Amino acid sequence: MKKSILRGLLLGGALLCSLPGFALSEAGTQSLRHLQNRWAEINYQLPEAQREAAFERLAGEAEAALKSEPNSAELLTWRGIVLSTWAGAKGGLGALDLAKQARASLEQALATDPKALDGSAYTSLGSLYYQVPGWPIGFGDDERAEGLLKQALGLNPKGIDPNYFYGDFLFRQKRYPEALGALQRALAAPPRPGREVADAGRHKEIETLLGKVRVELK
Incomplete structure (x- = not known):
């Protein structure tokens, strides 16, 4: 398998939402905030060559946070996010193994509390299913993703x-008018307090993808 197969996974960004108002302890909430903020720094501010090692370290921190609160849907979701984004930075067979670990963590989060973080585990798991190769290489499944x-x-x-990733999915399916609508809704989404780095990075990704969609619609 070529290293590039899973490079470019966008999954980590699927869960840059607000902090939960319940379930987590104060220490757990601090851990979640750290994972969110550090993920954004790595993904949007760190040079690409340094991201794989940085995501590996962050995955270890997510695992450590879960030891204190193993049934936290929020932390399970973020472990899945970090693992999947690490997979995108890594590429190759090792990336597929990480993607499988991410899937398991996200599925566990959904089994625990599907509404945690505004249902963000659905977004991240859906993104995983359309970006991972399908059978016989991987478990990708576009119908499941949608x-x-x-x-x-x-x-x-x-x-x-959710609007950005659905727009990206629709673009890859060549459903350009639908993709345009989803991306415009993503661009109009309200800002998230404390998530300035994540929002700025995501907006750049939306604008880039919107440009590609508009070219196809000409």
Whole structure:
């Protein structure tokens, strides 16, 4: 398998949402905030060559946080995010193994509390299913991906991330008019307090993808 197969996974960004108002202890909430902020720094500010090692370290921190609160859907979700983004930075067979670990963590989060973080585990898992290669290489499944992304939008219809990832999915499916609408909704999403780095990075990704969609619609 070529290293580039999983390079470019966008999954980590699927869960840059607000902090939960319940379930986590104060220490758990601080851990979650750290994972969110550090993820944004690595993904949007660190040179690409340094990201794989940085995501590996962050995955270790996510695992450590879960030892204190193993049933936290929020932390399970973020472990999945970090693992999947690490997979994108790594590429190759090792990336596929990380993607499988991410899937397991996200599925566990959904089994624990599917509404945690505005249903963000649906967004991240859906993103995983359309970006990982399908059989016989991986477990990718476009039909499954769309179903999960629609569930995410059902819980968070105005969210920047579910609309962005659904727009990206639709673009890859060559459903350009639908992709345009989803991306415009993503661009119009309200800012997230404390998530300035994440929002700025995501907006750049939206604008880039919108440009590609508009070219196809000409």
